[in-house]
Amino acid sequence: MSSKNVSSNVVSVDERAFEQTNDSAVDESEFEAVDDTPEFRAGVEQETQAKVDSNHPDGIVQDYSHLTLAQEERIKAREAELDRISAKAEFGTQDGRERRTRKAAATGSANRRSEFQRRRASVDPMADPDRPDPRVELTQEQLAEVNKQSMRLAERVDGWSRAAISRRLAEEVVTGREITSAVVKVLEELQTAPCGVVPIGKLEEVTREKVSVKGEVETLWDPASPAIAQVGLLKDETGTTKVTIWKASDAPAIEEGEQVRIHGAARSWYNGRVSLAVTGWSTIQFPDRDRWWES
Template identity: 65%
Template sequence: MSSNNASGKVVSVDEQALEQADEAEVDADGFEVVDETPEFKATVKQETQAKVDANHPDGIVETDEERIQGATLEQEERINAREAELERISAKAELGTQDGRAKRARDIAAERSKERRREFQKRAASVDPMADPDRLDPREELSQDELASVNEQTQRLSEKLDGWTRAAISRRLAERVVEGASMMSAVVGVHGELQTAPGHVIPIGKLEDVNRKEVSISGRVETLWEPSHPSIAQVGLIEDESGRTRVTVWENSNAPWMEEGERVCIRGAARNWYEGRVSLAVTGWTTIQFPERGRWWE
C-alpha cells in the first residue's frame, strides 16, 4: 500500500519534458525556439581582477555629482577631512600673514611719525632751544636751591591752574629759570601762558590777551536784553572774577536757552570785537554747559 502511494507522486521523464515543452516558446511550425545568443561568463581571473579594481580609486565609476569620482566612501571621507584640514591651515597662515603685515605697517607708520616729529622739533629748536628733542630735562640743570623754589611755586600754581599736572608746570618753570628769568618773572609768565592755553577755560579778563579765534570761558549770566535782529537768539553779559564780556547767541547755533543769574561754561566761542572791546559769539560749533542745572538739592 505504501508502494502505491509513492508511485503516485513520481513524475516521469517524458512528463517533465512535456511540461518544459509547454513552457518553452515554439514557432509557427511547432518547433521550439532556441536562443542562439551566446552567454558570456567571467573567468576566475577576471572576477579576481574585478575585485581588485573595485578597491582602486580609478576603478570606480560614480555618477553622483556630490561624490568624489573614483573613490570609495572610506576614501572619500579621508579625502574630505584632509582637504578641510588643508583649508584651515591655509586660512590660518594667510590670516597670520595679514596680521603680521598690518602690525608691520603700523610699526613703520609710528616710526615715520616719530621721525617727522623729531625733525620738526629740531627745526623749532633753531628758534626755541627748549624745543630741542635732545635737550635734557631743564630741571636737571637747576641747582638744589632753584629746584626747591620751582617745586614750591609749582605747588602754588597747581592750585590755580585747572587741567595742568604738576610735572608740566614745574618743567615750564624750570625752562624759564634756565633761560635766565627770575623766579617771580617765571611764575608770572608760566601762569599767564598756561591760563590762556588752547583748550582750557580762560578768565574773561584775559580775552584781549589771547591771540586766537576760538576761546572757552566760564562765568555767570549777569544780564540779558532784547536782540536787535531776528537772526540773534540771545544777547547779554557774562562775568567772572576777572571781568565781563558781551556774548551773542546766533539763532542758527541752536544753542540751549540761558537764564539770568545762572552759571554757564561756553566752549569754542568765536572771539570778535564790538565797539573796541572783545566779545564772544556762540555759533554752531560752540557748546554751552550749565554746571548748576539739575542739582538734586535745588
C-alpha cells in the same frame, strides 16, 4: 613530410589582402571605404578650462562611498586644515599690513616732529628733544618751590597737568629767572594757549578766532534780532564780555547768575571791545547743572 610543412606555411593572396585591410570596410567596387566624418577635438583653451573646472572645489563631487571610514576622516581633516591655512593667510596678511602701516606712520610722524624740534633748538635751546629734563638741574630748594607753584597753577588753568607745568617752570628757572617771575610768565602762556580756558580779561590778547571761556552769566536782555536766541554779559574775576547766542546754533538756554563754560566761541568786536558769539560749532556746559546729585 617537408612538402606538408611548406604547404601549411603558404598564405594565399586573398588572405594577405584580408590581413592588410585590418577589417577595413570596402564598397561594392572592392575599394576601401573611407570614413569622412570629421573628428572633433578640444582646443587648448577648452582643455585648460576643463582642467580648471575639474579642480574647482564647487566642481568636485565628494563621493566617499568607496573609501573606508578612516580614509574619509583623513581626507575631511586635510580639507579643513587647508581651509584654515587659507583663511589665516588671507586675514593675517591684511592685519599685518594695517599694523605695519600704522607703525610706519607713527614712526614717520615722530621723526618729523623730532627733526623740527632740533631745527627749533638752534633758536631756542629748551626745544631740543635730546635735552634732559630741566628739573634735574635744579637744587632741592628750587625743585620744591617749582612743584609747589605748579600745583597752584594747575588749579587755575584747565587742560594742563601738574607735571607739564612744573617742567615749564623749571625751564624758566634754569635760564636764571626768579621763581616769581617764572610763575607769572608761565601763567600768561598757559592762559592764552589754544587748549586752555582763556580768562575774559585776556580775550583781546588772543590772536585765534575761537576760544574757550568760563564765568558767571551777569545779565541777559532782549535780543534786537529774531535770529538771536539770547544776548547778555559773561564775567569772571578778570573782566566782562558780551555773549551772543544765535538761534541757528541750537544751544541750550542760559540763565542769569549761573556758571557756564563755553567751548569754541567765536571772537568778534562790538563797539571797540571784544565779544563772543555762540555758533553751531560751539558747546555750552553747566558745571552746577551737571552736579545735580549735590542739590
